[in-house]
Every structure is written in structure tokens, then in C-alpha cells.
Amino acid sequence: MTIQQVFFLAVAAITLFAAVMVVSTRRIMHAALWLILALFGVAVSFALLETGFFAVVQVVVYIGAIAILIIFAVMLTRQVFLDVGPQLNRGWWIPAVLVAGLYAALVGVLSTWSGFQTQAAALPEAASDLSQFGLALVDVNAYAVPFEVASVLLLGALVGAIFVASDRKGVER
Amino acid sequence: MIPLSWYLIFAAALFCIGLFGVMARKNAVAILMGVELMLNAVNINLLAFWRYLYAPDFAGWTFVAIVLVAAAAETAVGLALIISVYRRRSTVVVDDLSLMKG
Amino acid sequence: MTFWNDPVNFIGQWLQSVLVSWGVAPDVAQIILLVLGAGILGVLGLVWVIFLIWYERKIIGRMQDRLGPNRVGPWGLFQPFADMFKIFTKEYITPDGADVVPYNLAPVLAVAGTLMIWGVIPFASTIFGADISVGVLFIIAAGAIGELGILFAGWGSNNKYALLGAFRSVAQLISYEIPMVITLLIPVMFSGSLSLQTIVQSQSLWYVLLAPVPALIFLITQIAEVGRAPFDLIEAESEIVAGFNIEYSGLKFGMFFVAEFLHAFTAALLFAVFFLGGWRGPFAEQFPLLGFVYLWIKTFAVYWFTVMIRGTVPRFRIDQMMDINWKMLTPLALVMVLVTAVVHALVRPIGSPVVSLVALLVANLVMLVITLQFIRNSARARRRPMVAPSTVVVARPEPQPTQSNPE
């Protein structure tokens, strides 16, 4: 085992443990804290994939914005704050079994795939060149449409979310 | 070096944990957290496939960027809905929110 | 390569040869040096804060017609050391019901979020931590870590004031992060890279000349990100007693202050790197140490300016602060990016740097005039309703003559 492999295993273990804590811990605020750790682990695994851009973007968007927004929402919905009582549905073992089965099926199907054990080739120089990505994003023959659609989607999300969240005439508590 | 399989198994595990959270949690905010985990697992898969099979082509990156955009939109609208519902009904426990039960 | 040309790499190579001669594998020796370099840079960054505290107290003291620290050591230079030893022996008081892990993690994250930035700053042409290809985004990510520290502090303290302060701080920080990130697009556009070293190297003309208005916006947002006066609502003592760090004591409290001073200096450093040409100057390429001196001079000029602002401008109200950001800085920054992109692209085919400089300067000036006109108009519109009610006669109680004067 190389150092890189050991490092990957450690990161994966921490991330998965944090993810398990996210779905199982009782206090919702602690779930948010564990979520941040899990997201950070994913960012590190992006860096291991030699996509530094997305490793940093993961921290900026997920930890810097989405996690903070989730924490805000947790604090805005106070009544579940101290989180007495079980946080899982009564029949929680049914999804657990289903998910375990799904996982086994996924890994089983994947392991029959011929490309399963592919080793990484050296990354071509062009692949880490952000300006190529930028050119592709505005190239009509490449990804110009997704680029513009993304902005429209975000505009829709912004308008919709503001409309929903700020109903001043709604029931104020 | 790390083979592709490790990333796929890791991502699959993360996806399944997220899915469990979505199915088993009572709290709507916690369900959204599960969705975030699932989206992250998808991103790991996309980037791993890109890295190992399609490296110089930027289709994988565009996919990841779009997933990020979708995640942002989903979180914003989802949490706004949760907050709005909480204001009216004072609960975020999903079981209590069935409109049909009245 | 002689010592004076490139001292850091000279020492590094010398150490590596020593380690290899001791029988350490070259790879391992390199990693040892890497850890050593990171450790030294981190320690220097934190020790530098001690000097910054003295410097700032001295300036603020002079501005308030005082002497500032002047007893301990020459010019009071050892005063921060005395303060440091004192704070090291203070008791930690953890409030009842605190959420221990976030509570203790918060000061660490606050400092780490600022110190991390030092890892990517090019101090000279050969003196830098790491020159990663996404340095600009890394700086934004480090800011996100700092915000997390504040949120943890507010949450972990089990205190209403702390939580309220944390919410306010985070609302302020994330708001001002938007124009900051937008203006960062402009150096990236000109230099065609996210790496800070490349941004510095491509500034044969300082970007502050090509984009004065975005530079100004960046400076304002940096002051706000640090949470200094006039944007110090983060710790508005008169409103929310001290903000998010109210329940901290001893060095945990001190760490928030270390983070603030370090961040103030780092903000000046970033401004110098992005808009004032970083380490560039005459002979800086040949003698990296000279480049380091240039960078430090530029940084201190900016830092002195921010301290001046801190000492002279009164605090904003929170609604004013939000208005400044969302109704002025953000739209202006977005429009500036558009104007700069279009103007620069239009004059680029001419191929003369003088023409693009003049065109961009004119564009900036026009935008500045338009913005000022907008502000004037909206201020006038806002003033009008304030005048009207004053014509209404309000019955005021007569001031009572005081019986006895306590003095």
C-alpha cells in the first residue's frame, strides 16, 4: 500500500463516519456539524482526484454557503432544537435493510464491470487548464447552453425561494 | 495508486447513507442533509469517471458544475419551503405535514 | 545561486543536502522540509501579530492624541509581550450548557481561516508557500472557514447575545463576500489565471490603475470582512455587548483577537497582491528579498490607511451597512465587471496598453460619476419625508427647572 492509498482510506473512513453521524445523531445541530465534516472529506477526495478547482469550489459552495444556510434553517425552526425523542421514523429498519441491499447490488453490479479496476493514467496537461474549461463553457458547440440554463435555473430558484420564504402576510409567530 | 473501484465503492456507500437519511429521518431539514450527501456522492462518481476514463474532455466538469447549481437551487428552495411551512404549522416533522390528514 | 539572491531556497537546498548526507531518503527529506517550511511560515504569521498589535495601538493612540504604549521596552515595543504573558495565565471559563466541541473549535477555526491564506500568498518571486492554480478561490474558501468559526462560537456559547452576534456577523460577512468575489474576477480576467503568483507577475501595470473603482470596492469589502470600524457591528459593544465572543475568556478570547489583527493585515496584503503589483518593483526579479521589502511597504501603506479609517469613521447602523452592500457595492461591482470586460475586449484589438489604460480609466470614471449621482438622488429622495413631519407642532413638556445641582 502506498502512502496515497492509506491517505485515501483514512479520508474515506472519516467521511463515511461523519455521514453516518449525520443521519443518526439525535440533535439536528450536531447533524449539521457532522455534515460539514463529511463535505470537507469529499473536498479532500476531490483534491486526491487532481481536480483542485472542484476541491476548492466544494469548500466555497458547500461549506461556505449551503452548510451555513442549513444552520440558519435549523435555528429558524426552533421547536426541534433540543430534539427530544427519536429522530428516526418508527420503521427505520426497513430503509436500513433496503439501503444495505441497494449497496450490495451496486457493488455487485459494478464489480462485474470490466473497467472496475482501472488505474489512473497521468493527467494530460490540458485537463488541469482552467481556461480550457472556461472556453468550453461559452463555446456554442460545447456547453454554452447548460451555462446559460444554469443562470436561469438559479434565477428561478432565487425568485421562488424569496417568494416562499418572505411571506410577510403569512402567520407570524 | 488508487484504482477507480475504491472511489466507486466510497461514493456508493456515501450515496446509500444519504438515501437512508432521506428515508428514515423525521425532520425535514435532516432529510435535506441526506440529499446533500447523495449529491456529493454523485459528484465523486462524476469526477472519478472523468479522471480515470475521460480526462481531457470537460463534459465531466460541466456535469459537476450543473450538479452544484442544482444542489444550490434545491437547498435554497427546499429550506425556504421548510421555513414557510414551519411558520404556518409550527413543525418540520414530515409525518405531521400530510395535508390530506388535515 | 548565492545566498543573497534567493535566501529561502538556498537554505532549503542546503538543509536537504544535509539531510540526504545523514542518510535520509530524498523524498522523505523533501517532505520533512515541506512540513518545516509550513511550520515556520505559520509561526511567523502568528508572531507577526504581536508586532501588529503594538503598531496599531501606537497609531490609534496618536490619532486620539495619546502616546499609545510607551513604558515597556523601547517605544513600548514589549507591551504586547506583557499582554501576551498575562493572557496566557488567565482562567478559561466555560459557560454552563455550552456545546463543548463547537465552543472549543471556534477560536481555532477563526485563526486557521485567516492563517491559511498565508500559504498561497507570493511574498517574493521565489518566496511563497505554494503556488496552486486556484489560489483566488482558495482565499475565498479560507474566508468560509473563518465564518464557520464565528457561527460555532455563537452556537456553542449557549448565550442569546452570542448567538445574535454570530448571526449578525455571519450575515455581514457573507453579504460583503459577494462584492469581494465579484471584484476578484477583474484581476483574474486581466491576468488569465487564478494563481496569485501569475497575477502578480502579469501586473506590469498595477491593476489599481486599470480598475480603480473595483479596487476601491475590494478595499471596502475587505475592511468589512475584517469587521473593523466602521463595519464593527460584529462586536458592537453598545448593542450586543460584544457579539459572538462574549462567553470566551483567556487565550480562547485572545485567539479571536489574534484572528482579527491577522485578518486586518492579511486584507492589506491581499489588496497589495491583487491591485498594487505585489512584490513587483525595480530589481525585484533579481533579488527576491527586495521584492519582499516592496510588498511589505505596499502592505503597510494599505494597512495604515485601514487603521486611519478605523480611527476616524463612526460606526454604521446595521441597516445602513446592509444597504451599502446590497444596494450599492454589489450592483456596482457587477456592472464594473461587465463594463471592464466589454471595454477591454473592444480596445484589445488596437493592441496598445496606453489606449486600454485610458479607455478603462475613462470607463471607471464615468461609472463612478453615475454612481455618485445615484447616491445623491436617493439621498435626496430619502431626505424629503424627513422634512415634512417637522412642520407638525409637537407638544413637548416644558423642561423642568432642576431643584439642586449635584455638582
Next chain:
Amino acid sequence: MDWLYIGVFMLVAAFLPAAAITAAGFLAPKKPNKVKSSTYECGIETVGESWVQFKAQYYIFGLIFLIFDVELVLLFPWAVAYNKLTLFGIFEAVLFVLILLAGLIYAWRKGDLEWI
């Protein structure tokens, strides 16, 4: 190698303050008592739980921030490629930013940018 340095430096940046805090913990006295470790609230007994509810205003600012953040992340690759772009590519980004501005103006008109 650069990323290794970044990783190490992040660990160092977290370790140094933690070490300082721990070291000061050994030097400092430890005499907690009931009054000292009670929540500081201007001398008045704490009323109710401290984790109070907040108004939705904070959430709306976080929301606008999130949307802008994601859009800007998409703009950074464009900015890197700026010097190689044709005028058409630049106008595409102009359209992108204008759509972004439309969202901001909507929030402004709706009065959600006012601090209340």
C-alpha cells in the same frame, strides 16, 4: 506537491492556535464555580432557553448569498479564459451576469434587502 503543502499548511494553521490554547490551559488556574460559569446576561438570570428563534431575514440574506456564490463560481473559469475569448463569448457572460442582476433587482423590489 503544492496540494500536499496546502494540506500540511492547513493542518499547521489549525494546530498552532490549538497548541497555544492547550498550553495556556496548563498555565491558567482552574476554579470554576456556579456563578462564574453561568451565562453572561448583564447580571440577570437567564430566561428560557438560549437557543432562541430568529427571523427569516437572516435566511433570505443567506439565500441570496448562496445563489450569487454558485454563479460566481461558474464565472471564474470564464474570467480565466477571458483573454482568449471572442466578443461573442464575452457577451454570453454579460447575459449571464444580467440574469443574475435581474434576481438582485427582484429581491430589491420585493423589499427583501431592507433590514428590519
